[in-house]
Amino acid sequence: MNAVLVAAILLLVNVLTFLAFCHDKAAAGAGEWRVPERTLLGLALVGGSLGAVLAQRLLRHKTRKEPFRSILALIIGCQLAMAIAWIIAPQWLLRMVASMH
Numbered sequence: 001m002n003a004v005l006v007a008a009i010l011l012l013v014n015v016l017t018f019l020a021f022c023h024d025k026a027a028a029g030a031g032e033w034r035v036p037e038r039t040l041l042g043l044a045l046v047g048g049s050l051g052a053v054l055a056q057r058l059l060r061h062k063t064r065k066e067p068f069r070s071i072l073a074l075i076i077g078c079q080l081a082m083a084i085a086w087i088i089a090p091q092w093l094l095r096m097v098a099s100m101h
Contacts, residue, residue: 010047017048021055021062037068041075049076
């Protein structure tokens, strides 16, 4: 896949994640329908972890909620480990992922 396309998709996912956190924060203050934590964590899992962390920091939202914080930290840790593995040994990572299918 083209690197520019991957970057564009990741940017879009992160913007959507940030906006979902914004909506949830506003809804929490107004006593309205909330975005499920499963949805927020799912967006982080599919590549929106930077948007999630930025939203947490800038909006001060979901910063003390457990197990939300721990699960988000685990997602970020796994994503960092995969990124490091990709940089160090991209062929090994591709073989490992292919063997899972």
